[in-house]
Every structure is written in structure tokens, then in C-alpha cells.
Amino acid sequence: MADAVTRYARQMILPQIGPSGQDRLSRAHVLIVGAGGLGVPALQYLVGAGVGRITLIDGDVIEETNLHRQPIYPIASIGQPKATAAAQIMTAMNPDVHIDARPEWLDPASTPALVAGADVVLDCADSFAVSLTLSDACLAAHVPLIAGSALATSGYVAGCCGGAPSLRAIFPDLPTGGGTCATNGVMGPVVGMIGALQAQIAMAVLLNLPDSPLGRLISFDAATWRMGGFRFDRAPEPDDPLPFIGRTQITEQDLLIDLRTEAPPFHPAARHVPPEDIGQLSPPDDRRVVLACKTGLRAHHAGQALRDAWAGKIALLALPEA
Known part of the structure; x- marks a missing residue:
């Protein structure tokens, strides 16, 4: 002491x-x-x-x-x-x-x-x-x-x-x-x-x-x-923000989208979609879309664009180790 x-x-x-x-x-x-x-x-x-x-x-x-x-x-x-x-x-x-x-x-x-x-x-x-x-x-x-x-x-x-x-x-x-x-x-x-x-x-x-x-x-x-x-004591919280998830939280029902063009898909069930084409997706309403990129920034913006065209569930995935 x-x-x-x-x-x-x-x-x-x-x-x-x-x-x-x-x-x-x-x-x-x-x-x-x-x-x-x-x-x-x-x-x-x-x-x-x-x-x-x-x-x-x-x-x-x-x-x-x-x-x-x-x-x-x-x-x-x-x-x-x-x-x-x-x-x-x-x-x-x-x-x-x-x-x-x-x-x-x-x-x-x-x-x-x-x-x-x-x-x-x-x-x-x-x-x-x-x-x-x-x-x-x-x-x-x-x-x-x-x-x-x-x-x-x-x-x-x-x-x-x-x-x-x-x-x-x-x-x-x-x-x-x-x-x-x-x-x-x-x-x-x-x-x-x-x-x-x-x-x-x-x-x-x-x-x-x-x-x-x-x-x-x-x-x-x-x-x-x-x-x-x-x-910023009175700054309002955004409504329904897009959450980040981990790899272990992916389910078989998820529609996996890899926004990276610089790497192979992160998962066997994932497919590549360029960020600029994300608004053209038409996923089934009962499936969650998981958008993945290296830092999460592209996924965030793609999720916002998809939300404007589709009302289903969206989650984001960052791949810093990839």
C-alpha cells in the first residue's frame, strides 16, 4: 500500500x-x-x-x-x-x-x-x-x-x-x-x-x-x-439504424451480398453485387439481406440505398481480416 x-x-x-x-x-x-x-x-x-x-x-x-x-x-x-x-x-x-x-x-x-x-x-x-x-x-x-x-x-x-x-x-x-x-x-x-x-x-x-x-x-x-x-446532449437518435453483425450470426436464410470487387466472396453462399447496383435487388420479403465489405462503409451506404427500394431486414458485415 x-x-x-x-x-x-x-x-x-x-x-x-x-x-x-x-x-x-x-x-x-x-x-x-x-x-x-x-x-x-x-x-x-x-x-x-x-x-x-x-x-x-x-x-x-x-x-x-x-x-x-x-x-x-x-x-x-x-x-x-x-x-x-x-x-x-x-x-x-x-x-x-x-x-x-x-x-x-x-x-x-x-x-x-x-x-x-x-x-x-x-x-x-x-x-x-x-x-x-x-x-x-x-x-x-x-x-x-x-x-x-x-x-x-x-x-x-x-x-x-x-x-x-x-x-x-x-x-x-x-x-x-x-x-x-x-x-x-x-x-x-x-x-x-x-x-x-x-x-x-x-x-x-x-x-x-x-x-x-x-x-x-x-x-x-x-x-x-x-x-x-x-x-450534443439533445441530439436525436436515428430511427432503426442498420446493425452490424458477426460471421457467427449469419443464418441459412440470409441473402449474402459481397460488395467487394477486390476479393472472392467471403462465404460460399455469397454473391458479388457492385454497390451501384444494390438498388436493383428484389429480395424476398421474408429474407434478411447481409451486405459485406472490408470496413463497413460501403455496406452502410449500400444498405441505405437498398432501404429506399425495399422494406425488408438488412444487416451489415465488416471483413477487416479479409
């Missing part, structure tokens, strides 16, 4: 924390999805602060192009699963924090159970499918979601769910195209700032600090040196 008091002395001296707040942090469980540019700083600060238990999910491996914005990983770790490598490094930094590393992609089928067991969830994956899957699960379970995104020289953090509107309420219309770090580039310190801010907001939620960050979006643009943001 004496070592713990010494380790956390500089934050425990704060009246907002104190011994009772530190005890609350030590008993908290945080779910972090993504161990990349956003997840690394968030993980570092939450581990450093003494959060008792962290479940870390990431199905990706470390690549050399990651290292400028994910500085905890050494050259020797290239090719290793991010979740496993990050957990090992963080355990060495603070062995009092239990880290459950899961080197796998987030599965919509198991997401509700993961979310239900957490006090707060951090979306550090920068993936449309992951963000909306987590938002849906957190909204249903009334669990706070701290969503972050960064690209090029700007980014944002939003405190969603847990009594505040969901991410879908803030962004009811997704962009037609999704940029990535590979296509648009990214500055490491920008991602680091956003990830660190996610950790700060998570701690504020865990400590139940006044002036709740839930219902607030904070943005930063390094190109113009401006910070901004707004509150």
Missing part, C-alpha cells in the same frame, strides 16, 4: 481524486478497442493512473509504418500482435494493472457481453464498423463510450452513451469515402493528443467528476492551431 501511495501521490493530492478516487480507479474495468495510434497513449495514461483492469482488443500486428505514432513498440516487435505486445510493455510499466490482451478483431456477436462488463469503453480503432458496433452496444447497456478519431493533422474525441446520445446521433450521415493513415497520412503527436484526451475523459467519467464530459465533442486541428467542440 505504501508503494501505491508513493506511485500515485501526485494525482492523489488532487482534491478531485484523493485516496477514495484512487481506490475507485483501482477497482475500475476499462475496455479499450484498438492498440494503435489512439490506443497506445490512452493505454499508457490509464495504466499509469492505476486503473485496475483493462481489456485490450486488437486483431492487427505491428508494422514499421506504425512506429512514428505508436512509440511504445520497438523495432523488434514488428510482426507481433499489437494487443499482446502492448500488454507486455504495460505490465512491465505497472504490474498492478491486470491487462487482458485479446489479439482479435472486435466481433459484434460478443460485443454486448464485453461492454456490459466494463465501466467505460474507449473506441480507439478508427473503424466505422467498430465505432458503430460499440456505440450500439454502449447505448443499449447504458455504458459510457469515449470515441476518438484522428487523420492527417486533426482529430476529435466524443463522450457518448452512458446517458448521453450515441455516436450515431452525432454523425447520422457517414462520409461517402473513408480516408486512412495510409492514404491521407497522419502526424504522430496529433494522434497522441487525441488518445491522451480519451484517457483524461475516461478518468473523469470513472471518478464522476463535475461538468461531465459525456455529451461533449472536442476537436483539434494542428494545421490551424485551433481547438473547438460542441455539446
